[in-house]
Structures are given as structure tokens and as C-alpha cells.
Amino acid sequence: MLKTENCFIPFKSSIENYSLPEYFTFPFYYEPHPLCVLAAKELQDYLLSQTTWQHNFGLGDNKDNASGKMFGVLLVENGQKEIGYLTGFSGKLCGEYTVGRFVPSVPETEQRVKQHEEVDNKVSELLFSQQFDREQLAINELTAQLTKLENNPQLKALNHELTFLIDECQTDVTKHQALMAVNRKARKIRRAEAEQIFASNTNSQEKDNEALTQLFALLAKESVHDKNQLKALKQQWQQKIDETQKALNILENEITNLKDERQSRSSVLQNQLFQQYQMVNKAGCTQSLQDIFKPTPQQIPPSGSGDCAAPKLIQYAFRNNFKILAMAEFWWGMSPKSEIRQHKNYYPACSGKCEPILNWMLDGIAQDENPLLVNTAHAKTLEILYQDDVMAIVNKPNDLLSVPGKNIQDSVQTRIKQLIPSATGPIIVHRLDMSTSGLMVIALTKRAHKQLQKQFIARTVTKRYVALLEGKLTCTPKGEIALPLTGDFYNRPRQIVCEESGKPAHTTWELIEHIDNKTKLYLSPKTGRTHQLRVHCAHPLGLNMPILGDDLYGNKSTRLHLHAESISLSHPITKEEISFHCPAEF
Incomplete structure (x- = not known):
């Protein structure tokens, strides 16, 4: 052992x-x-x-x-x-x-196993270690070169100059095109006046015809002159832009080549490293x-x-x-x-x-x-609060999926098909997290689904949630949170805050009351990102207090204390403004 x-x-x-x-x-x-x-x-x-x-x-x-x-x-x-x-x-x-x-x-554990088994791998291990160190040093050197190149003042100056030249070129060309338009209008007027004079003068038709031909030739030359000036202006600016772009390309190509080399060497090194991870x-x-x-x-x-x-x-x-x-x-x-x-x-x-x-x-x-894999919502009731020929409003219980999942088919969608067999089309207009309870809008026809979906896309639907947070909120009684969100690639379905790749997410909140050491408040999402309210409450840059029972971003409890309490929208057919309210059970 x-x-x-x-x-x-x-x-x-x-x-x-x-x-x-x-x-x-x-x-x-x-x-x-x-x-x-x-x-x-x-x-x-x-x-x-x-x-x-x-x-x-x-x-x-x-x-x-x-x-x-x-x-x-x-x-x-x-x-x-x-x-x-x-x-x-x-x-x-x-x-x-x-x-x-x-x-x-893991690699060190495996190394100790080999040593215990008295397998003489010292030479090969030493060679790998030396090669790994050499490659790592080379990659570090490439990174240092890249940092130096990317921070090169000349790179910034050339980018600035290129932007300046393109803007100035556009300005000059636009000015000249405006002048050409004025000249073209003037030539049109001169041409029309000459034709009018020629038409009214019947005494010296041959002489006037020759004068008119000469005038038209002159106007044509002026037009060609304007076009040639525009062409020359564009060529002049393009030459300056090309010279700057060429100098910039030299620096950018050097950066690109270094990045490609670093990526290639990193991939080789990574593969060598992963070979050391022999999982048992x-x-x-x-x-x-x-x-x-x-x-x-x-x-x-x-x-x-x-x-x-x-x-x-x-x-x-x-x-x-x-x-x-x-x-x-x-x-x-x-x-x-x-x-x-x-x-x-x-x-x-x-x-x-x-x-x-x-x-x-x-x-x-x-x-x-x-x-x-366990359907904990099988005994819970999906309550229909409103129904007409084209739409319905339901109160989704917590733990029930909005649409069928990979392993669990029970959902709002499947239950609506059972409860309202006449429903056609996609049915689900928007979703609530499985753990969230509350109001959902249901379309019973394809036409209604299309009209309702347009409202959600245009963000004309007003929604308000009520939540119970872990801890006592002691700041202002209302506020706004704007933290961009994107999916956590390695921890689906968790979401993370990311300024670079995250999609904008905005939430307003308003304090309702403090209950013991907890905080009850209203949450109104202006956008509809996945887990938006849960992340905005739990993140340190948000309210820094997870919603009670949030098993992803806080602590598991009897349930997630988040409920879609009210919703206002236009009826998909009558266009009448309608509102619904369903109080939370907590």
C-alpha cells in the first residue's frame, strides 16, 4: 500500500x-x-x-x-x-x-505509486520535468513579449491615427460631394435657362444651336472635373490610410503570430500535462x-x-x-x-x-x-386563475418545470395539454425557474402565442415578484441592480456576472418588511435573463443576500422563496390592458 x-x-x-x-x-x-x-x-x-x-x-x-x-x-x-x-x-x-x-x-499521487512499485522512471520523469519547465519558460517569454507589444505606444498611436484619417477622409469626401451636388444643381439651372432662351429665339437658330452645344460641352467638362476631383481626393486620403494601415498591420501581425505560437505551444504542453493525469x-x-x-x-x-x-x-x-x-x-x-x-x-x-x-x-x-431525477411536484396542483378562448393565466407551484426536461416530462406545458385539450401551438410564452412559483401566461392558439410573445420581446409586459432574503437589508428602501449575466460554462445551469461577455440584466427592488432576521421585498425585472433575480440578490455587487432556499446561490430550505406575484399585459386579441395578482404563500 x-x-x-x-x-x-x-x-x-x-x-x-x-x-x-x-x-x-x-x-x-x-x-x-x-x-x-x-x-x-x-x-x-x-x-x-x-x-x-x-x-x-x-x-x-x-x-x-x-x-x-x-x-x-x-x-x-x-x-x-x-x-x-x-x-x-x-x-x-x-x-x-x-x-x-x-x-x-493526481500526477504526484501517481508518481508516488510508481516509486512504491519500484519502477525506475526517474530519468524519464526528470526529462519530462525539464522539458515541461523549458516549454513553460518559453510560453512565459512569449506572454511577456505579447504584453510588451500590446502596450507599445506606437500601436495605440497608429490606431488613433487610422481612426482620425478615416474620419477626416469621410468628412472631406462628404464636403466635396455636397459641393458637387450644389454644382450639379447650378448646371441643371444653366442648362434649363439656355434651352428656354434657345426655344424662344427663332431669328438666329443656327448660331444659338452652336452656342448651346458649346455650353453643354462646358457643363459636361465641369461635371467630369468635379468627379475627377472627388476621385483624386479619395485616392489622396486612401494613400494616407493605406500607409498607416500597413504600419499598423506589421505590429498587429507580429502580435497575431506570437499569439498563434503561444497557443500552439500551450496546446502541446497541455496535452503532455494531461497525459500525466491517469485517473483510476x-x-x-x-x-x-x-x-x-x-x-x-x-x-x-x-x-x-x-x-x-x-x-x-x-x-x-x-x-x-x-x-x-x-x-x-x-x-x-x-x-x-x-x-x-x-x-x-x-x-x-x-x-x-x-x-x-x-x-x-x-x-x-x-x-x-x-x-x-425525482419529480417533487407530482402531487402539486397547477391552478388556472383565468381562461378564455385564446389565453390563460396559471399559478405555477414551486418545483414544477415550465417545459418538459431531459429526465422529467411533468411540466406546465404537459399539464395544460391535459387540462385544456383544445389548446394549440407552442402554449408556453415565457418561463419561470422550476424552483420559482407564481403567475405564467399561457397561449391557447398560435395567433395568441405570436401576439403575446411580441409583448415579452418588446418588454412591454410588467412583472413583479416577491422574495424573502436571508438576512436583514439595512440600506435604502428601494434601488436598482445592473449586473450583466452569462452562463457558467463549467457549472450549468448556474449563471455568473461577467462585464465582458454577459448580457445586460436590470432589476429594480423595493423593501416590503423585515421578518425576524430576513427581508421581504418586491423584485421587478426589466430584462429576463436566466436566474436574474437569484443572482442579483445573492451577488456581493447586488444585494449580497441570497433568496431563502436558493440551493444554487445560497442555502437549501423547504423551498425557494421567490414568487411571481403580479403581471400586466395587453390581451392578444382585444388589446385591452389586463392585470393579474396572486399573493405568495410565504
């Missing part, structure tokens, strides 16, 4: 009164087992008391270069039938992949990250794959022949700027990076049932 080097940690307190889990944790949605909660508490005490290493989690006043971290605990049984746990972290801690009593990174499953079979991700839509492993807490913990356990019993991951420290992470909250493994890996590693392990 591989030496544990103190990675196996016995519980400090007695666990005699605890029952062991029957099945291993379903990693992507779970309630932590009481023994995992106890292990997490002991790990958190260690994080507060240890002095061996230092990492600024942002829990104190010093926020400079602070960063929170995801930690994990894995409940295991060792070869001596002792129950204990392993601890790990995602990514790096204080700049290192392997720290103290935490399980090492219960049966002792190994597979590289590249092979694991081949069947997935992205086909290649995302950066950082294999460095999350869960795979590192399970890899170490399997390599030491530990029996894995349960796991949990929690966030420790300050939340990232884009994501929403609450200090000490438990979180599932990420889907983008970890799901393919853990599915491979846990093959053959009996796991808890996936709660996301």
Missing part, C-alpha cells in the same frame, strides 16, 4: 453514535452526510488554527490578492477498518498543488483525461481538469485501497468576483470539468439516487 503520509485523518471526537452511509454521495446534488459535516467542521477548525502555510482567504480586513478556495472531505475506511477522512482542495493553495496534510495532486476507478483501471473527455461534446479536457478536490480525493483513496463512503465540498473565504460562493456553504462537484471524470472513477460504486 502507498504510504498515506498523514493524509488519512481519524476523527478527533467519537463517532459511535453516527451511522455510516449506505451509498456513496451523488456528487452533483447532495445533502452532506452528518459524518462529512463533522469532518468539514474539523477541517475548518484546522484552517483557522494552522500556522504551517499561509493563504489569504479574504476573511479579514486584508483583501489584497485574497481568494477563497473550495475544500473537500472524503469519508473513508482504511485497511485496518478504521473510519476517517481525507481532505483536499481545488486548484492551488498558497501557490502550490500539494500542501501539508491535504491529498497531493474502483476496479483499478486507469484512463487518461484525454480519453475520458473524448466522448464529451468538448472532446478535450478543459484547463484545470483533474485538479478539483473531488477527483484528487477519490484518486488518492483508490490508490491507497481505501473504501470511499461519502464526500462533501465547501467554500472557504471570499467569493470570486464573477461566481457566487458563500463562506462555509456546501457545493456539488462542477459538471463541466468533474462530471466526465467522476462518472469514470465512480463506475461500479453504488451511489445515492440523483435527486434531480
